[in-house]
Amino acid sequence: MLADCASELYIGRLMLLHIAYKAEKGLDIRQENSIAKIFHAHMVHKVIDTAIQLHGALGFSQDTPLAKWYTQVRSQRLVDGPDEVHKWKIGKNVIKAFREHGTTASAAGGDLL
Numbered sequence: 001m002l003a004d005c006a007s008e009l010y011i012g013r014l015m016l017l018h019i020a021y022k023a024e025k026g027l028d029i030r031q032e033n034s035i036a037k038i039f040h041a042h043m044v045h046k047v048i049d050t051a052i053q054l055h056g057a058l059g060f061s062q063d064t065p066l067a068k069w070y071t072q073v074r075s076q077r078l079v080d081g082p083d084e085v086h087k088w089k090i091g092k093n094v095i096k097a098f099r100e101h102g103t104t105a106s107a108a109g110g111d112l113l
């Protein structure tokens, strides 16, 4: 469980580094931003959920900040646009990329390599 959490956090960090790299170069980051917003909201929620599970009843109590974080982080799937709205735009960009370039790579971080 800890290995899964560490892996997910690592993926999230790499995603943010890629977005920061593109932003620094003045490139369009809207697609990656939407993808990262959804990914992180789910990922952090899952990591906190795992931490609660590992702590047993203690994790669900008010003796650790975990239960409070669990509720707070849930809002990230709504704030700044619900997941569904971001996914709608992400999906549209995938189709647009294929129509314009014959590949969906540019809509999925493909300019990274």
Ligand SMILES: Cc1cc2nc3c(=O)[nH]c(=O)nc-3n(C[C@H](O)[C@H](O)[C@H](O)COP(=O)(O)OP(=O)(O)OC[C@H]3O[C@@H](n4cnc5c(N)ncnc54)[C@H](O)[C@@H]3O)c2cc1C
Residues within 6 Å of the ligand: 075, 078, 079, 080, 081, 082, 083, 084, 085, 088
């Ligand atoms: C803690 C918190 C802080 C916030 N802070 C701010 C802030 O600082 N500034 C600000 O402007 N707003 C803020 N908001 C508001 C937030 O941006 C909205 O709650 C969010 O955009 C969703 O709008 P809504 O609540 O009206 O839900 P609705 O628009 O009614 O959506 C409800 C659900 O319907 C579905 N849905 C909606 N639209 C679509 C669509 N196009 N396609 C498919 N499904 C869809 C989704 O499942 C969605 O979750 C905050 C919200 C919270 C919870």
